[in-house]
Structure formats: C-alpha cells, structure tokens
Amino acid sequence: MKKIVLLLSCCLSGIYSICQNAPVAIIPEPVQLVQNAGTFVLPATISIELPNLSALKQTADFLQQRLTKATGYAVSIGSNVPTAIIKLSLNKTPNQVIGNEGYQLNVTTSDITITANQPAGLFYGVQTLLQLLPKEIESNVAMQQVQWQVPCISITDYPRFGWRGLMFDVSRRFFTKNEVKDFIDQMARYKYNLFHWHLTDDEGWRIEIKGLPKLTEIGAWNVKKVGYFGTFSQPTPDEPRNYGGFYTQDDIKEVVQYAKDRFVNVLPEIDVPGHSLAAIAAYPELSCSNGIDNHGVASGEKIKEWATRTALVDDNLCPANENVYIFLDKVITQLAQLFPFDYIHIGGDETFKTYWEKSDAIKALMKKEGLKNMEEVQSYFGKRVEKIVEAKGKKVIGWDEILEGGLAPNAAVMSWRGEKGGIEAAKLKHEVVMTPSSFAYLDFMQSDVITEPRVYSALRLNKVYQFDPVPPGVDSKYIKGGQANIWTEQIANIRHLQYMTWPRAFAMAEDLWSPKEKKNWNSFVTKVEQHFKRYDIREIKYAPSMYDPEFIAKNNNGQLQIELKNEVTDLDTYYSFDNSFPDRFYPKYTAALTPPKDAVMLKVITYRGNQPMGRMIAMPVEEMKKRAGIKK
Numbered sequence: 001m002k003k004i005v006l007l008l009s010c011c012l013s014g015i016y017s018i019c020q021n022a023p024v025a026i027i028p029e030p031v032q033l034v035q036n037a038g039t040f041v042l043p044a045t046i047s048i049e050l051p052n053l054s055a056l057k058q059t060a061d062f063l064q065q066r067l068t069k070a071t072g073y074a075v076s077i078g079s080n081v082p083t084a085i086i087k088l089s090l091n092k093t094p095n096q097v098i099g100n101e102g103y104q105l106n107v108t109t110s111d112i113t114i115t116a117n118q119p120a121g122l123f124y125g126v127q128t129l130l131q132l133l134p135k136e137i138e139s140n141v142a143m144q145q146v147q148w149q150v151p152c153i154s155i156t157d158y159p160r161f162g163w164r165g166l167m168f169d170v171s172r173r174f175f176t177k178n179e180v181k182d183f184i185d186q187m188a189r190y191k192y193n194l195f196h197w198h199l200t201d202d203e204g205w206r207i208e209i210k211g212l213p214k215l216t217e218i219g220a221w222n223v224k225k226v227g228y229f230g231t232f233s234q235p236t237p238d239e240p241r242n243y244g245g246f247y248t249q250d251d252i253k254e255v256v257q258y259a260k261d262r263f264v265n266v267l268p269e270i271d272v273p274g275h276s277l278a279a280i281a282a283y284p285e286l287s288c289s290n291g292i293d294n295h296g297v298a299s300g301e302k303i304k305e306w307a308t309r310t311a312l313v314d315d316n317l318c319p320a321n322e323n324v325y326i327f328l329d330k331v332i333t334q335l336a337q338l339f340p341f342d343y344i345h346i347g348g349d350e351t352f353k354t355y356w357e358k359s360d361a362i363k364a365l366m367k368k369e370g371l372k373n374m375e376e377v378q379s380y381f382g383k384r385v386e387k388i389v390e391a392k393g394k395k396v397i398g399w400d401e402i403l404e405g406g407l408a409p410n411a412a413v414m415s416w417r418g419e420k421g422g423i424e425a426a427k428l429k430h431e432v433v434m435t436p437s438s439f440a441y442l443d444f445m446q447s448d449v450i451t452e453p454r455v456y457s458a459l460r461l462n463k464v465y466q467f468d469p470v471p472p473g474v475d476s477k478y479i480k481g482g483q484a485n486i487w488t489e490q491i492a493n494i495r496h497l498q499y500m501t502w503p504r505a506f507a508m509a510e511d512l513w514s515p516k517e518k519k520n521w522n523s524f525v526t527k528v529e530q531h532f533k534r535y536d537i538r539e540i541k542y543a544p545s546m547y548d549p550e551f552i553a554k555n556n557n558g559q560l561q562i563e564l565k566n567e568v569t570d571l572d573t574y575y576s577f578d579n580s581f582p583d584r585f586y587p588k589y590t591a592a593l594t595p596p597k598d599a600v601m602l603k604v605i606t607y608r609g610n611q612p613m614g615r616m617i618a619m620p621v622e623e624m625k626k627r628a629g630i631k632k
C-alpha cells in the first residue's frame with residue numbers, strides 16, 4: 001500500500017525520476033523491506049568502499065564491472081574511502097538475526113550501505129542492489145539515456161535454508177566449462193549457494209581421473225543422435241563416437257574457484273552402482289557380467305525397460321567385486337581433493353537388479369554377508385562406499401533409494417521420489433535435502449505437450465512456487481534445504497537449458513530463501529515479468545509458458561467439455577473453433593467449452609488487456625477427446 005501511495009503521489013506531483021523507476025522486484029523476496037520516499041541518483045564518479053578482504057575481491061569486482069559496463073561511469077574501489085557512496089562493511093559484533101548469509105541494505109538519498117556478518121552476506125546484498133537498479137544494469141554496453149537511480153529502501157534479509165541448490169546433468173548431454181560457469185553465475189544472482197554437478201551416467205563420464213584414463217578416453221564419448229532421447233536407434237559400428245567431452249582436473253579447479261567466488265559450493269555426483277554404463281564401457285570388469293553386452297557408452301537408445309524395472313544392458317557396478325571398491329577409492333580420493341565441499345554424492349538411484357540377480361558372484365556375496373535380497377546387496381555396497389568417502393574426510397549424500405535395504409550410518413538423503421524418502425530419513429535422524437520430482441524437476445514440461453517439447457511429465461511454474469521443503473510433521477532441523485534438478489535427456493543445447501530453467505528457478509529460489517509468509521503468487525508473477533525484461537537485455541532465454549492455459553478435457557456423459565485454466569490470473573483467453581487465428585475480438589473464454597459438432601481444432605491465445613501474452617495454441621479436438629476417454 002505504502003508503495004502504491006508513493007507511486008501515485010510522485011506521479012501526480014510530476015517527479016519524473018521517481019515515476020520512471022520500475023516497481024521494486026527482488027527475487028527471492030527479502031525477509032523485510034521498507035520502501036521510503038525518494039531515490040538515490042548515482043553520480044558519474046562512483047566510489048565503493050569495502051573491507052580489505054580477499055574473500056570480497058570478486059564481489060567488489062563484480063559490482064564494479066556491472067556498474068562500469070552499464071553506466072559508463074567511473075567506478076573505483078577502495079578500503080578507506082571517505083567519499084564512498086556505496087559502502088560495504090562487515091559487522092564487528094555479529095547480528096544474530098541475519099546469520100552467515102544475511103545482510104542489511106540501506107539506501108538513502110545520499111548513499112548506499114550494505115552490512116553483513118560474513119562476506120557471503122555482502123555478496124547477496126550486492127545482488128539485491130543490482131536488482132534495485134534499472135533493468136539496463138544488465139547491459140554490456142553503456143546506456144546513456146538511463147536515469148541511474150535506486151529507490152530509498154531499507155532491507156533486512158537472510159535465507160530460510162542453508163542448502164539452496166540447482167542440479168545440472170552434464171552426462172546425458174555435454175555442456176562446456178564456460179556454459180557451466182555461466183549457469184553458476186546465473187544461479188548465484190538469485191542467491192542459490194549449491195551447484196550439484198551430475199558428472200557421470202550411462203551416457204558419459206565427464207571428469208578426468210588420473211590413473212583411470214579410459215574413463216574419459218572411452219567413457220566420455222558416444223554417438224550424436226537427434227530426435228527423442230530414449231528412442232534413438234542403436235548405434236552401429238560405423239557411426240563415429242565423437243559426441244561428448246569431459247572436464248580436465250584443471251577445468252574442475254577453475255569451475256570450483258569460479259563458484260567459490262560467488263559463494264556457491266559444488267557438490268560432485270558420481271552415480272553408482274546403477275547408471276554406470278560409461279564407466280563399464282571403459283572398464284568392463286567393473287560389472288558383474290564383465291561387460292558381456294559390450295554395449296559401449298549409451299547414446300540415448302533404449303537400455304532399460306522402465307515399467308518393469310528391467311535392465312536391457314548391464315549398467316551396474318558389481319558389489320561383489322573388490323576391484324570395484326579399489327576403483328571407487330581412486331575416484332573418490334581425487335574427488336575429495338578437487339571439491340572442497342563437505343559432501344560427495346554417490347547416486348544410488350534406479351539400480352535395476354536384472355544382472356545382479358543372474359550373477360554367481362552376487363549369490364556368493366549374499367551368502368557370505370547374510371544379505372537377504374537385492375536391496376540389501378545395494379545397501380551393503382552403499383555402506384562400503386560411505387566408508388571410503390568418510391576415509392577421505394567427506395560425508396555421503398545419495399538419492400532416496402539408498403534407504404532401501406538399510407541406510408548407511410551417516411548418509412544424507414536427497415528425496416526425489418516425492419517427499420516420502422525425506423520424511424523417512426528425517427525420522428531416522430538423517431539429514432535431508434528435499435527435491436521431489438512433483439515440485440522440483442525442471443526437465444519436465446512447463447505447459448501442455450501440444451506446445452512444449454515432449455517430456456514424460458509436466459510441472460508448471462505455480463506448482464514449483466508451492467514447494468515447501470519441510471513436509472508437515474517433520475522436524476525441520478533435519479531438512480537442510482532443497483534444490484531443483486535439471487536432467488538433460490531432452491535438453492540438447494544451452495539455449496534450451498535456459499528455457500527449461502527460467503522462470504521456474506526463480507520460483508525455487510524464493511521457495512528456498514524467502515519466509516513462507518512472504519510468498520505471494522500474484523506479486524511473484526509481476527516480479528518475474530520484470531526479470532524477463534532483464535533477461536531480454538542479457539539475451540538469456542526463458543519460457544513464456546506461464547502465459548499459456550492449461551487444457552482440461554472432461555467426459556460429460558459422452559460429450560466433450562474443455563476447460564481452460566490460466567495460472568497467471570489477470571489474463572483473458574480468446575478462442576476459435578473455425579480454424580482461424582483468434583485475437584481479442586474473438587469470443588472470450590468464460591466457462592467450459594463444448595466444441596461444435598464438426599469442429600476439428602480449438603485455437604486459443606491469452607491477452608492482458610489489448611496485449612497478446614501467450615502463444616497461439618492449436619489443440620486438435622481429437623486429442624481432447626482422447627484425453628477425456630471419448631472414443632468417437
């Protein structure tokens with residue numbers, strides 16, 4: 001309300017510079033924000049003061065570069081600058097409220113101050129400051145026409161969770177070191193602090209391991225296929241295996257440092273014992289069947305029967321083979337040296353036991369160790385791997401399947417098959433990271449399959465925004481936080497990766513940082529639209545899917561009825577059944593539609609006022625009938 005009054009009064013009084021300001025749109029929403037009258041206008045010579053700390057060098061450079069590039073002003077940094085107009089300082093006595101990552105930001109008509117207990121807080125304060133500046137701050141060339149001002153404001157802010165992650169699968173598709181760095185840069189701007197790097201899978205081993213050269217000579221390469229991953233043709237011997245790549249250990253160090261400069265921890269994942277075909281293609285002796293399939297690294301062809309949980313190719317490491325533990329010791333030793341983060345992710349998901357069930361070695365292991373079933377075999381493996389990880393001074397985290405057959409004593413659980421695994425692990429007093437596919441899988445489609453590239457499930461923006469990492473009845477002290485996952489089976493390039501990530505990662509950022517009571521869907525949508533304008537300037541792709549309606553097909557006594565639902569609530573939907581392209585002069589949707597008898601196509605488009613917002617969508621009536629279960 002205060003904001004509206006301020007805006008109205010300034011517009012009426014004709015103070016142009018204030019009216020020019022876009023509404024404050026900070027993502028994730030801060031804990032406490034009070035907007036005051038007035039603005040601070042940046043002078044053409046800007047001096048920044050900050051503590052003389054090496055941990056802050058990147059933060060200062062980052063702010064200086066952004067300001068210099070976009071404003072064209074002279075921007076200097078120093079540690080004792082009486083004339084500074086942007087002052088970053090660390091509290092001498094810690095402020096108990098804001099913790100290690102929080103900050104306070106104060107903008108008055110004469111200066112900008114950011115204070116924090118720790119360097120991370122100052123970094124986040126700077127991100128907020130950049131979001132308060134006009135959108136052109138994202139420009140890489142100086143924008144002369146812009147009035148560079150910040151609204152007077154007072155913010156106290158700190159995160160709800162200490163684990164705010166995004167997972168990036170670079171195995172199904174390879175993404176270059178620079179693409180990975182850009183991704184980390186982008187996530188840090190929205191106060192994510194955990195980059196989960198899915199480095200190995202059936203389609204590629206992406207990290208150099210000294211002493212195991214075939215992992216990257218063989219395991220990092222497959223056949224480039226184009227189409228729908230999972231249904232690609234079987235690679236033939238004459239097709240070149242030249243698609244893929246890997247990160248050298250120098251690359252890894254560079255990425256880890258780049259992330260550290262942005263206060264992002266890097267969690268490496270080596271997905272074992274399943275999803276290990278790339279390693280097995282390199283070292284067949286690691287599987288119980290000794291690489292009998294001789295299949296090679298998968299290229300997106302069908303290698304599993306998902307419905308029956310049957311492996312068509314042996315992609316499991318063999319828990320009965322001591323050489324597997326020697327192999328993993330080598331890998332984990334190097335991971336522990338390369339990644340400073342406390343945890344190593346050991347995968348554990350979707351280990352189909354088809355080949356273990358046929359293995360004499362597994363039968364002998366079960367007898368020797370008294371293991372009753374395949375889940376206990378996997379649990380035996382998990383516990384052995386935990387010992388290796390802990391011997392290197394690290395902690396284990398794994399997908400929630402590691403609960404089956406008995407959780408390793410200290411393992412943290414990443415709950416992805418809904419919240420059930422996380423709830424169970426928290427009850428067992430284990431640490432949990434929540435990432436249920438129903439809220440957190442950003443590889444799922446963002447609206448109807450009729451417009452989106454096909455994936456087996458959908459997850460709309462508003463559903464992501466409803467995510468709460470702490471399920472009812474669970475002791476929140478075991479929930480470290482949450483993350484969204486970006487699997488790349490159906491994401492073949494970096495532009496599409498951006499499309500799938502944004503704006504849903506805006507929603508997840510707010511789920512993980514902001515107090516629950518500060519979340520508000522309608523104001524979130526308004527903010528997202530402001531950030532779209534910033535992305536337009538930076539040329540980062542995002543999905544416009546939130547403007548497209550959801551189609552609900554109903555069978556009303558054999559009669560098809562079509563309901564349309566908009567997640568952005570101030571949109572109107574216009575439609576046609578006569579094959580022409582609707583606009584706002586067409587019928588407006590107000591209630592469920594019954595298609596005319598011979599109609600073949602429903603076309604729809606959404607508008608806000610007289611502005612088209614959504615895409616022109618053509619939905620065959622036949623398709624709606626099929627979904628409603630109507631035969632004819």
Ligand code: ACM
Binds near residue numbers: 349350399416
């Ligand atoms: C997973 O999605 N298989 C963890």
